[in-house]
Amino acid sequence: MAPAVAAAKLTLSYPLYASDFxxxxxxxxxxxxxxxxxxxxxxxxxxxxxxxxxxxxxxxLSQTLINTSRKQTLSEVVDIDLSKDEDSVTSLAVxxxxxxxxxxxxxxxxxxxxxxxxxxxxxxxxxxxYPPKRRPENDAExxxxxxxxxxxxxxxxxxxxxxxxxxxxxxxxxxxxxxxRPCKVNGGQLGAIATGLAPEGEIVLFDAKTNGPMGPWVxxxxxxxxxxxxxxxxxxxxxxxxxxxxxxxxxxxxxxxEVHAFKMTLKxxxxxxxxSAFEEPHPDAFASTKDRSKxxxxxxxxxxLLLLLQNRPKRSGSDLLxxxxxxxxxxxxxxxxxxxxxxxxxxxxxxxxLASSKPSQSTQHIIAVAGQDTSISILTLEHRYEPPxxxxxxxxHTLLRAVHPLxxxxxxxxxxxxxxxxxxxxxxQYIKFASTSVANTVVLHTLPLTPYPPPxxxxxxxxxxxxxxxxxxxxxxxxxxxxxxLVIALGAFLLQAFTEIRGGSPxxxxxxxxxxxxVHDYIAVPYILENGTSIAPNTxxxxxxxxxxxxSSLLGEITTTLSSVSGxxxxxxTSIHEEITDKFAxxxxxxxxxxxxxxxxxxxxxxxxxxALSAALDAASSAAAELKEASEAYSATASDTLTAASxxxxxxxxxxxxxxxxxxxxxxxLLSRHHHHRRHATPPIPSPSSSSNDxxxxxxxxxxxxSDDDDESKLQAGxxxxxxxxxRAAKRWEELSAREREIWKxxxxxxxxxxxxxxxxxxxxx
Numbered sequence: 005m006a007p008a009v010a011a012a013k014l015t016l017s018y019p020l021y022a023s024d025f026x027x028x029x030x031x032x033x034x035x036x037x038x039x040x041x042x043x044x045x046x047x048x049x050x051x052x053x054x055x056x057x058x059x060x061x062x063x064x065l066s067q068t069l070i071n072t073s074r075k076q077t078l079s080e081v082v083d084i085d086l087s088k089d090e091d092s093v094t095s096l097a098v099x100x101x102x103x104x105x106x107x108x109x110x111x112x113x114x115x116x117x118x119x120x121x122x123x124x125x126x127x128x129x130x131x132x133x134y135p136p137k138r139r140p141e142n143d144a145e146x147x148x149x150x151x152x153x154x155x156x157x158x159x160x161x162x163x164x165x166x167x168x169x170x171x172x173x174x175x176x177x178x179x180x181x182x183x184x185r186p187c188k189v190n191g192g193q194l195g196a197i198a199t200g201l202a203p204e205g206e207i208v209l210f211d212a213k214t215n216g217p218m219g220p221w222v223x224x225x226x227x228x229x230x231x232x233x234x235x236x237x238x239x240x241x242x243x244x245x246x247x248x249x250x251x252x253x254x255x256x257x258x259x260x261x262e263v264h265a266f267k268m269t270l271k272x273x274x275x276x277x278x279x280s281a282f283e284e285p286h287p288d289a290f291a292s293t294k295d296r297s298k299x300x301x302x303x304x305x306x307x308x309l310l311l312l313l314q315n316r317p318k319r320s321g322s323d324l325l326x327x328x329x330x331x332x333x334x335x336x337x338x339x340x341x342x343x344x345x346x347x348x349x350x351x352x353x354x355x356x357x358l359a360s361s362k363p364s365q366s367t368q369h370i371i372a373v374a375g376q377d378t379s380i381s382i383l384t385l386e387h388r389y390e391p392p393x394x395x396x397x398x399x400x401h402t403l404l405r406a407v408h409p410l411x412x413x414x415x416x417x418x419x420x421x422x423x424x425x426x427x428x429x430x431x432x433q434y435i436k437f438a439s440t441s442v443a444n445t446v447v448l449h450t451l452p453l454t455p456y457p458p459p460x461x462x463x464x465x466x467x468x469x470x471x472x473x474x475x476x477x478x479x480x481x482x483x484x485x486x487x488x489x490l491v492i493a494l495g496a497f498l499l500q501a502f503t504e505i506r507g508g509s510p511x512x513x514x515x516x517x518x519x520x521x522x523v524h525d526y527i528a529v530p531y532i533l534e535n536g537t538s539i540a541p542n543t544x545x546x547x548x549x550x551x552x553x554x555x556s557s558l559l560g561e562i563t564t565t566l567s568s569v570s571g572x573x574x575x576x577x578t579s580i581h582e583e584i585t586d587k588f589a590x591x592x593x594x595x596x597x598x599x600x601x602x603x604x605x606x607x608x609x610x611x612x613x614x615x616a617l618s619a620a621l622d623a624a625s626s627a628a629a630e631l632k633e634a635s636e637a638y639s640a641t642a643s644d645t646l647t648a649a650s651x652x653x654x655x656x657x658x659x660x661x662x663x664x665x666x667x668x669x670x671x672x673x674l675l676s677r678h679h680h681h682r683r684h685a686t687p688p689i690p691s692p693s694s695s696s697n698d699x700x701x702x703x704x705x706x707x708x709x710x711s712d713d714d715d716e717s718k719l720q721a722g723x724x725x726x727x728x729x730x731x732r733a734a735k736r737w738e739e740l741s742a743r744e745r746e747i748w749k750x751x752x753x754x755x756x757x758x759x760x761x762x763x764x765x766x767x768x769x770x
Contacts, residue, residue, distance in 0.1 A: 009382075009402060009449045009450070009451060010449065010450045011447055011448065011449050011450075012078050012447070012448045013078070013446070013447045013448075014078040014079075014080075014445070014446050015443075015445050016035075016037075016049075016051070016445075016446065017046070017047070017444065018037050018038050018039055018046045018047055018048070018049060018092075018444060019037050019038070019039070019046075019092075019413075019441075019443070019444055020035050020036070020414070020440035020441060020442070020444065020445070020446060021036065021037045021092065021093060021094055021095070021413045021414065021442075022036045022037070022093055022094065022096035022110070022111075022181075022413070022414050023035045023036070023415075023416045023438050023439075023440045023446070024097050024108070024416050025098070025416055025417065025419065025436065025438070026101045027098060027101065027419040028101045028102075029101060029103070030418035030419065030435075030436050032106065032134065033052070033416075033436075033438050033448070034050060034051070034052055034096060034098060034106070034108055034132075035051050035096075035438075035440055035446055036049065036050045036051075036092075036093030036096045036110055037049065037092055037093055037440070038086065038091075038092030038093055039092060040091055041088070041089060041090060041091055041116060047086070047088060048085075048086040048087070048090065048092045048093060048112070049083060049085055049093075050084040050086065050093060050096070050108070050132075051080050051082065051083050051084070052080070052082035052083075052106075052132055052134075078446065078448060082132050082133075082134075082157060084130065084132070086112065089115045090112055090113065090114055091114070091177065092112070093110050094111045094112070094177050094178060094200075095110065095178055095180055096108060096109070096181060097110075097181045097183045097195075098183075099129070099183055099193065099212050099213075100186070100193075100213075103134075104133060104134055105132060105133045105134060106131070106132050106134070107130070107131050107132075108130050108132065109127065109128070109129050109181055109183065109195065109212070110127075110128045110129075110130065110181065111126055111127065111128075111177065111178025111179070111180075111181050111197065112126065112128050112178075113126050113177050113178070114126070116174070119174040122168055124164055124166070124168075124174070124176070125162040125163060125164050126176075126177065126178040126197075127162065127163045127164070127165055127178060127181075127197060128159065128162045129159070129160040129161050129162075130157065130158070130159050131157070131158050131160055132157045133157065165197065165208045165210065165222060166197075166199055166202070166206055166208065167204075167206055167225070169202060169203060170203065171203050175201040175202075176200070176202040176203075177199070177200050177201060178197050178198075178199070178200070179200030179201075179233075180196070180197060180198035180200075180236065180237055181195070181196075181197050182195065182196045182197075182237050182238060182239060183195045183196075183212050184212075184239040184240060184241050184253055185240075186213075187243060187250070187251050187253075188241075188243045189250040189251055190251050192211070192213060192270045193211070193213045194210075194211065194212060194223070194239050194270065195211070195212035196208070196209050196210075196239055196255065196257075197210075198233070198234040198236075198257070199234075202233065203230065203231075204227060204228065204229060204231075204232070205227070205228030205229070205232050205233030205234055206225060206226065206227055206228060207225070207226040207234050207237060207257055208222060208225055208226075209222070209223040209224040209225075209226075209255065209268070209276075210222050211223060211270055211271075223268070223270060223271075224268065224275055224276050225275075226257070226276075226278065228259065232259055233259070234257045234258065234259065235259055235260060235298070235299050235300060235301070235302075236257065236258055236299070236300070236301040236302050236353075237255070237256070237257040237302075238256055238257075238302055238303050238304050239253055239254070239304070240253065240254050240304035240306070240307055241253050241254075242267075242307055245307060248267065249269060251269050251270060252267055252268070252269050253267070253268055253269065253270075254266075254267055254304065254307050255268060255276070256302055256310055257278075257302075258299040258301075258302050259299070260299060261283060261284040261296055261298065261299065262280060262282070262284070262299075263280075263281045263283070263299065263302065263310070263312065263327070263335065264278035264280055264281060265278065265329060265333040266278045266279055266333065279332065279333040279334075281310075281329060281333045281334060281335040282312075282327055282335040284296045284299070284314070293318065295317035296317065297314045297315060297316050297317060297323070298314060298315050299312055299313070299314050300313045300314060300322075300350055300353070301352070301353035302353075303355045305326075305357070305369050305387070306389065306390075308328060308329050308390065308391055308393075309326065309328060309329070309387065310326075310327040310329055311324065311325070311326055311327075311353075311355060311371065311385075312324070312325040312326075312327060313325075313350050313353045313373060315349045315350055319349045319376075321343065321345065321348065322342075322347050322348075322349060322350040322373070322375070323340060323341065323342055323343065324339075324340065324341040324343065324371070324373070324398060326339035326340070326385070326396065328391065328393060338393055338395055338396070339385075339396050339397065339398065341383065343373060343375070344379075344381060344400075346379055346405075347373070347375030347376065347379065347381070348375070348376055348377070349376045350374065350375055350376075351374050351375065351376055351413075352372075352373070352412055352413065352414055352439075353371070353372070353373055353374075354371075354415035354437075355369050355370065355371050356369065356370050356418070356420060356435065357369055358370065358422075358467065358468055358469060358470065359420060359422055360422055360465070365388055366386060366387065366389070366473070367386075367387065367388075368384055368385065368386050368387075368469045368470065368471075368473070369384065369385045369387070370382065370383075370384055370401075370417065370435065370437075370470050371383045371384070372417070372439075374412035374415055374439065375412075376411065377405075378406055378407055378408045378409070378410065378411065378412055378441070379404060379405045379406065379407065380403075380404040380407050380415070380439060381403050381404075382400075382403075382404065382437070382451070382470075383398050383399060383400050383401060384398075384399050384401050384469070384470050384471045385397075385398055385399075386399075386469075386473040386474070397474065399474065401451075401470055401471050404449070407439060407447055408439065408441035408447065409441065409443040409445065410441050410442050410443035411441060411442055411443075412439055412440070412441050413440050413441060413442055414439065414440045415437070415438070415439050416437070416438050416439075417435060417436070417437050418435055418437070418438075420433075420435050420453075420468070422467065422468060432452065433452075433453040433468050434450050434451060434452055434453060435450075435451050435453060436450055436451075437449045437450075451470060453468040453469065453470060454468065454469060454470075454472070455468055455469075456468070456469045456473065500512065500513060500515075501513055501515035501518070502515075504516060505519065505527050505528055506527065506528055507528060521763070521765060524765070525765045706769075706770075707721065707770050708721065708722060708734050708770075709721045709748075709752075709770060710734065711751065719751060719752075719755050736769065736770065737767045737768055737769065737770050738768060738769075752767075
């Protein structure tokens with residue numbers, strides 16, 4: 005969740021285009037704008053606001069958010085009316101200030117008549133005196149009232165620094181006004197102004213410490229060329245550098261696709277030579293669009309760091325680029341940040357440095373970016389003062405949505421002055437941030453700062469930051485890997501425990517014993533198979549064991565059957581072979597005796613021979629008939645043997661494909677359905693305190709399991725009413741004695757409708 009930010013809003017009577025804080029006193033904010041030359045009826049003004057109501061550090065965050073309009077207000081303290089015959093204020097910058105006044109430069113075009121005559125005094129300077137402070141309420145001399153404002157607001161001068169336009173229609177105006185901070189060595193201050201809507205863009209550098217704008221103070225002119233203009237300009241001084249002369253400034257400016265930079269000093273005799281520091285590369289041949297991103301703004305973070313704001317082609321988003329500048333101003337990208345997807349095109353950029361009163365290796369910059377959707381993104385960038393910068397990272401602090409009704413025109417930060425007192429004597433620190441809009445609105449946000457490292461660490465190099473610096477890349481990667489591994493391990497552990505409780509996997513953790521019986525019964529719901537049969541939890545392994553043992557027994561039965569059939573066939577074949585062999589032996593002896601008798605009879609008389617031959621033929625016919633009967637008996641016996649073997653194999657195969665405990669499958673199904681209904685619906689079993697004469701209870705069917713009258717090992721089950729004959733003699737499982745429960749467990753276990761792993765929960769209410 006984004007942190008809340010205190011805000012104050014004020015609506016004026018004219019559109020606003022520029023703003024800047026007093027660098028020495030963040031209680032005063034200058035804004036400028038107007039409706040242009042006289043035809044609109046809207047005046048042109050510069051206003052000083054006093055954004056210092058009740059002290060913010062006395063308020064809690066919730067009070068500030070709830071009572072924003074009452075606790076944080078803006079008030080106009082100085083209102084400068086400018087000529088309606090001239091243009092509006094297009095740019096503004098505070099040059100210097102004292103406790104009683106402030107000096108500012110502004111871009112204001114002369115009247116159209118003067119411009120047509122070739123005279124456009126676009127650079128103006130003003131000195132604005134502050135009103136006196138409010139007297140204490142107990143001051144009797146002044147009565148607690150504010151003194152009458154007697155200060156003066158005086159124009160210091162005006163000048164025309166741009167090369168006169170040769171265009172027929174004079175539209176050139178001062179779009180950019182930028183000033184450096186005063187140099188610590190000699191107090192020198194360099195200023196830069198840039199054109200807008202000029203036939204040939206131009207940047208003019210001038211000495212901002214002179215008393216008034218006059219011609220000789222121009223330090224340098226840079227021509228952009230025909231049809232080219234500067235997108236933005238920025239200046240920074242080399243106050244702490246050891247390798248450059250005192251009073252040296254770095255200047256950078258950008259066009260649509262290029263960034264140029266150079267060094268210069270005040271009063272130097274030769275013109276500066278800008279160096280091409282960075283250029284937006286052309287898209288490759290296979291890119292979907294041939295357009296390039298355009299640079300919108302740039303700001304120096306340090307003499308070696310440059311921040312670029314660019315808009316992608318076809319309003320497809322905006323990016324921040326962080327460039328590291330070498331001594332020869334050759335830049336390389338060391339950091340990027342894609343702004344949130346709601347920003348199709350950025351319109352303004354502002355940065356400020358959270359300086360430290362004590363030497364420190366690192367500093368933090370606050371970055372504000374305004375989008376065309378009137379949102380403002382506030383980011384922070386933690387980096388070292390000097391190279392190497394070690395890939396600094398952008399961090400989004402907060403996103404302020406719908407700050408203004410219409411387009412945001414300017415952003416400005418107050419200057420942070422680190423406290424010099426000890427931590428315990430220092431009040432809470434804040435930095436102020438202002439934005440203006442063409443909708444006549446100015447909004448002030450107050451951002452609270454926190455000490456870093458925290459006071460509890462008692463560091464000698466404590467400083468103030470908006471967001472605490474993050475971990476290094478290596479530490480962040482290590483932390484992410486450890487957290488990911490812990491999350492995966494915890495997920496696997498919980499999944500394994502859950503599947504064990506549900507009975508879906510072998511027990512490795514012993515998770516069943518972690519829960520009470522009631523919680524276990526609630527989690528361990530039955531499994532529903534495709535055919536609608538329910539399987540109670542914790543029975544799948546037992547069913548697998550039973551199926552395995554059943555398969556083993558059936559395989560043994562088939563093996564035994566095959567051995568029996570083979571033995572029977574072998575013994576039958578042997579007995580028949582012996583019987584036929586005996587028959588042939590008898591027939592052979594009979595034929596021999598008949599032949600011998602026939603020979604003897606032939607020796608006696610023909611009549612006797614005839615009789616003997618007839619007897620031999622009869623014996624042979626009888627032997628043939630007996631042989632045929634033996635063969636038929638052998639065939640019938642072999643066929644019966646093979647038929648018996650086929651029937652035995654068929655029954656064995658049928659038994660192998662038969663589901664185990666099929667005889668009591670309906671009881672298993674009824675028991676599972678009873679357990680499922682008992683968990684998810686009103687239990688059908690009456691409580692022990694219910695009266696047996698309750699008619700409502702008698703009408704509720706109950707599951708009853710009983711043994712057969714002739715054979716106690718055979719079980720029968722069904723749903724019956726309590727009032728049915730014989731049903732009242734049944735006992736609920738809870739009413740059985742320990743011995744009776746063990747007997748019934750043996751019966752159910754033998755029948756295969758219950759296993760020990762299920763526990764007695766599935767039998768409750770039966």
